[in-house]
Amino acid sequence: MASVVELTYYPVKGCAGASVGEALLTPAGLAHDRTFMVVGEECVGRTQRRDPRLALVRPTVGDDGERLVLHAPGVEALDLRVDTVGDRRKVEVLGTVHQGIDQGDAAADWFSEVLRAPSRLVRVPPEHDRVTDGRIPGTSAYADSCALHVVSRATLGLLHRKLAERGLPPLPMNRFRPNIVVDGWDEPHTEDRAHRIRIGDTELGYAKLAIRCAVTTVEQETGAKAGPEPLRTLAGYRRATEGGVAYGTKYAVLRTGTLSVGDTVNVTSWGESEL
Template sequence: MSRVVALSYYPVKGCAGAPVAEAQVTPAGLAHDRSFMVVSEQGVFRTQRRDPRLALVRPAVEADGRRLTLRASGTEPLTVHVDTTGARRAVDLFGAPFQGIDQGDPAAAWLSDVLGARSRLVRVPPEHHRVTDGRTPGTSGYADSCALHVISRATLELLDLELAARGNPPVPADRFRANIVIDGWDDPHTEDRAHRLDIGATHLGYAKLAIRCAVTMVDQETGTRAGPEPLRTLAGYRRAAEGGIAFGAKFAVLTPGKIAVGDEVTVTAWGRSEL
């Protein structure tokens, strides 16, 4: 029997995740996931690819979404009263134009100090409308693409074996920044072929493979680049047909609801892997 063994949401894109025992699944993914984003003064999104110190920022959102607290070691925490009605400003996410609501000068100053680069914090506006791509279209906030990133424990364990065969230590699972980790599938990469998932009253549809980037080489505890692993090892057995290194899968939300660690996962439709 397969079950959910870990849930995490990432309130601020690129920053640390928040593990939870249960979560509300909205059309855009786990509640509050990637609902905030750090941008340059010009509105271009910041990412661990260029700003690995984002990993040091540990945000938490209150359940009603009205307050966001930012924490980082060696720095006083900052609580932001979330603005959902302020003026919109243009932001750039992978070259695509979106809107954001600036969360004020104290948040900007706090992030600029931690990151060592002048930054602003924006929130997804209530009217945010984004259609994500893949086999099952959906929506998301400021995520790279689809609403949910799913990976199985068997997939992570196979990578650890491949790393060990090359004389390398295992890589922490938080390098992959998954929303849902599933245990109980015997075969690694079953998430590639599980095209419809039922978790409680929530239904998810497979969108596409998760193509990995340099973020997987950032130590999430120190905010420093620690490559070349795991990408060097993954390149030996997980190259996608259309290019890139695939590890995990992206899903769209078909039916929102609540999910929890321990929930049974049922595959209601299977498909062929795109690898």
């Protein structure tokens, strides 16, 4: 029987995740997931594609969302009161313009020091009404696209076997930065075909395959790029028809509720893989 074995939300886009035993599922994904984003001087969102040092930042958000605490090696931790009412500014996520609430000079100085480049921190405003793409539309905060990213341990296990065939070591799951990790599916990439899923009192709907980028080549513990893997190996067996490689699946939230590690994962509708 398949079940949830990991739940992770990422308070600041591109930064380290926070693993939890239980999480509220909102229409935009796990509570507090990618509600903050670091932007450069042109107000374009920073990601690990160009700023791998984001991985060194370990953010935590209070349950009420009113405080954000930031940790990174070599700098003093910063405890922020979250601003949800300040002036809005235009910010860009992968070419699309949204609104953000600037979180002040202390946060800007802190991230500028950690990333060694002028930066500011913004929060998604309460009126954020983004519509995400995919087979089932939904919403999300500053995630690249859909609300939830799901990967199974069987899928990672197949990658490990492919890497071993090339004499390469296994990679940790955090290279793929999933929100939900599922165990108990025998076949790798079962998440490609699981088009409707019930977990506890929540329901997820298939949106699209996750097309992977250079973030998967960043060591999440060190914030350094570590060569061409896993993209080189994935290109040998997971090429997507529209280009790139597919690994994991994106879902929209059909019914909100509470998710817990240990919850049973029930697939209520199956479909064909789009790969």
